[in-house]
Amino acid sequence: MPISFQEKSKVFTIHTENSTYAFMIERLGLVTHLYYGERIYDESDLSYLTNAAAVGRPALYPEITYPEFEAGDAKYCPHARLQEYSGFGNGDYRTTSLQGRFADGSQTIDLRYHSHKIVEGAASLPGLPCVYANEGEKAHTLVLTLKDAAQELYAELYYTVIDGHDELMRSARIVNKTGAPFMIDSALSAIVDIRKKDFDVITFYGRQDSERFVDRSPIRHGKISCESTAGLTSHFSNNSLILCEHTATEDSGECYGAVLVYSGNYTVSAELDHAERVRLALGINPAGFCWKLEDGEAFDTPQAILSYSNKGLGQLSRGFHNLIRYNICRGKWKDARRPVLINSWEAAVFDFDEDKLVEIARGAKEFGVELLVMDDGWFGNRTWDDSSVGDWTPNKNKLPGGITGLCKRINDLGMDLGIWFEPETISENSDLYRAHPDYSVQVPGRAPTRGRWELLLDMTRKEVRDNIYNQVAKVLTDSPIAYVKWDMNRYITDAYSLALASDQQGEFYHRYVLGVYEFMERLHQNFPHVLLENCSSGGGRYDVGMMYYSPQIWCSDNTCPTHRMKIQYGSSLIYPVSTMGSHVAFSPNINTFHDASVLTRSISAMAGTFGFELDPAHESEQSKKEMLLATNLYKKHYFTINHGDYYRLVSPYEQAVPTSRISAWQFVSKNQESALFSLVQLDNVNDSADFFVKLKGLDSRKTYKLHRYFDSRNGKEQGFTTYLDEAELGIFSGEVLMKAGLHLQLLRGDNMSTLIELEAL
Incomplete structure (x- = not known):
């Protein structure tokens, strides 16, 4: 069983394909995290991993003695403990999982073990998107119920794993049985405490037209946090984060990934404390959030997806890609070829x-x-x-x-x-607004804030959605x-609903997202x-x-290939290319005025869903001929691109050669019978240069035939125009291509490209 509980040691162990996650119940029902890392096949007792520094040392930690402790007992210091789900006001001074107020105004939450059960199947979250198991897949879920030591407040923690995947899905359900309302000020989906190594933190930043650029920096004491208060994920950051060894590469090093299955205000953070432990935390952003939980009601947090890789960023990404493609995306278009x-x-x-x-x-x-x-x-x-x-x-x-x-x-x-359609907004100059001005989001007595001349519709209200x-x-x-x-062309402002009482206005942002989800589910x-x-x-x-x-x-309104290289590279660290809307657009590009060949624009679009964003009447016959070739190539390799494995080979964020920045990547079919290699020269190369790149993911025992499509340039008399050329490169073994690599000659000029088909013989 991938999930087990050792009665004697009180240790829970959760296994994925290549990782192990463990925690234990200590005395008094205190729940302590033990381990998250490379899979441990030995079923030995891991309780020895509990950190000894967490007992009383008043010189270092606040001294806390629980009422149940007897004279002479060691003190328990929550702030020094590796926690599973911590409550506010009880001695853990890092980011806590649950914060709120009881009817008497008190805020102390002391969560202890109450019960648990291990069930088959994946956890489902009413009204929220979540990972599901396909027919024939085996999923297992641990439901760990914690209870406040003094009040009838419960936190049900859900841990789900699916056979064949490396991801661990977590969420929490807060249940109020106190006999009075409980005000939730913060309810995170998960925290994970990790003993520090020489970690880097990878986050994603940007703005409109430059989304999900990569920021990799050494972790430092304090908190690195990515957040949104825009009411949606935003262009500024993304609700995902990677923690990796400083020396981690695409193919080596320990990496932890975390992503929130949510589309509203969020927080994702990595916090390094004075004792060199890192706390990953993710969930709904507490800013602007407050949920009135009536007696007998429950509140579900969004789901968090965690993953671990000991073989670098590439393995971590491909695990996320497979899970999102097959266990998040649903319906006909998950598997069917989508139209160009x-x-x-x-x-x-x-x-x-x-x-x-x-x-x-x-x-x-x-x-x-x-x-x-x-x-x-x-x-x-x-x-x-x-x-x-x-x-x-x-x-x-x-x-x-x-x-x-x-x-x-x-x-x-x-x-x-x-x-x-733009279903979430409304123009004041519209029949709908004239008939139902109350449908718009406005704070009574305040002039509303507009975006793109639009107000928001109150998606918290069913009659508006209907x-x-x-x-x-x-x-x-x-x-x-x-x-x-x-x-959806604007962020949320003036968060207020006529349908919510004054003490429920803090629920607006989350209820808005739930309303959008309900509409989309219909x-x-x-x-x-x-x-x-x-x-x-x-x-x-x-x-x-x-x-x-x-x-x-x-993926972005910026269709310029030069910028798309960075946008799509950053996105690929978490998200599969099958989710990235990407089109061949005009040249010069309407956003950047950069020129790019048809091949370069097509290669960029093929690293996504591939389509077009231009007027055919403005294209030359030669361009349309090359576009047809690109379309046919995409259709031919559709399943390799969208359902194969993706390998990042050369980063557009780095200087690959002294005179040029290069972006290169590769798709490999699951059966390793075919592959597609793409390379784009982003900057000018003053002179032609040799370039070697090692391929990945091939079968070393197979032999592959290589066919190359590449940009070529006419001479001065033709105005140095670029055109698409092609040539056979020869036959090579997978072993040679992965160890010795491809030998390419870079071309003179910006945005020059090469695409190589590999077919096994």
């Missing part, structure tokens, strides 16, 4: 009509596109971004035949139609829509054939919680 699409936004913005959309679709079909997405501007009286959001009926001036008429014309081309859902469902029912892009259940892609001004809500409802999320 073209989005109308960069081609037309708001300036389009039915004929223009059909023209875009017809042109895109020439290079293999299968679905047209009609983006913002199709509804109400929408001609710019200052009106009509909330009125989800077609603009008759733009769409005289309605959506059904447009659908027919697109379907007649042998293509499908997708459509854009109104928007019914409008969206009518569009999807009346016409054969195959795809929906769900956008779409998922009632329109299972529709591919849902989330977006939030690009990658502002790129998180595992959203991936439970939409298997792909628009």
Whole structure:
């Protein structure tokens, strides 16, 4: 059994494929963490790992004597202990798991062991996304119930593992049986205490158009924290964190990963104390949060996913990729090949009509596109971004035949139609606002804050969600829509709901997220054939919680390959490429004005869901020919890219050679029969240079045939234009390619690329 309890030693042991997690019940029911690391197959008693420094040494720690202790007993110091789930006000002065106020105003929470059970199956969280076990997979869950020493307040801790995976899923359910309300001020999903090594902390930072850039720095005393108070994950940081040895690489070193399955305000932190222990903590951000838990009620925290690797960052990432792809993403589009699409936004913005959309679709079909997405501007009286959001009926001036008429014309081309919605916001210049101004989020007596000329809809209220859902469902029912892009173009401000009492306004942010989840679950259940892609001004809500409802999320509004290298590299540390919305866009790029070849733009998009964001009428015949080649390559290697293993080879954050920054990566099919190698030169190389790169993940016993696609450049008389060329590279063994590596000659010029197909013979 992957989960066991030793009655004699009171030690719980949880095994994943390659890791072991252990904790114990000490005297008086105090729960102490023991170990999280490389798998231990020996079933020896691990209770000796409890830290001796946690007994009374008043010179170092506050002296705490529990009432049950007898004279002469060693003092117990919670602040020095490795904890599983700690309560506030009881002597642990680090980030605590649970903080709140009882009816008498007191805040001390002293959690002790009450009971436990080990059950088959994965833990489920009502109204929240969570990891699930597929048919045929075995999952096991430990439910550990802790109880406050003085009050009938319980914390049920859930630990789930799935056979074949290295991830440990944790969450907490707070149950109030005190006979009076309990005010939760903070309820984290998990803490993990780890004895310090020479750790680095990897976090993700950014802004709109530059999401999830990598920050790796040595841990320091105090707390390194990534947070959001924007009401959603935000562009500024991500609700994931990696702790790794300072010397850890892609292929070696111990690494711990933590990610929160949530789409609202969060905190993720690593805290190094004076005794050189690190506490990982993640959960709902306490800022702006307070939950009134009535007697007899329960509160579920979001799920946290933890993982450990002793073989570097690559193994850690691939474990997260597999879990998210197959145990978070759901429905038809988890496994089926998703269509190659073209989005109308960069081609037309708001300036389009039915004929223009059909023209875009017809042109895109020439290079293999299968679905047209009609983006913002199709509804109400929408001609710019200052009106009509909330009125989800077609603009008759733009769409005289309605959506059904447009659908027919697109379907007649042998293509499908997708459509854009922004269900969470409302324009003041809209019929919906004129009829229901109370649907908007506003604080009475205050002028509301606007974003993109929009107010927020109060998604905490069912009648508001029902109104928007019914409008969206009518569009999807009346016409054969195959795809929906769900956008959210602003952060939450003025958090207040007319439906909540004054002592419940601190519940707004979390209830808002629960409302969004409920809406998306209805779409998922009632329109299972529709591919849902989330977006939030690009990658502002790129998180595992959203991936439970939409298997792909628009990764960033920045479609420039030079920037996408960093964005997608950072995202790949946690998230699989199958979730990264990525398109071939105009050159020069509308965000950065950088030029890039079709191959470079295509390679960038292939490290994601691959699609197009341009007007075919503005492309040359040569470009369209190269786009068709790229589309066919993507379709050919779809399952290797989206369901194979991903290897980062050269980081765009580092200087690979003195005169150039390079980004290189590789996809390998699960059976190791095929692979795809990609390399992009981000900066100019003054002169052609030799470059060697070792491949990964191949079968050393197999022989592979290599075919190369690469950028080449015409001479001065042709204006130094770039075109796509190809050549056979030869036949090599997997062993040679992984040990001696590929020998490539770098090309002169920015954004020059190479793509190599490997097929086993």
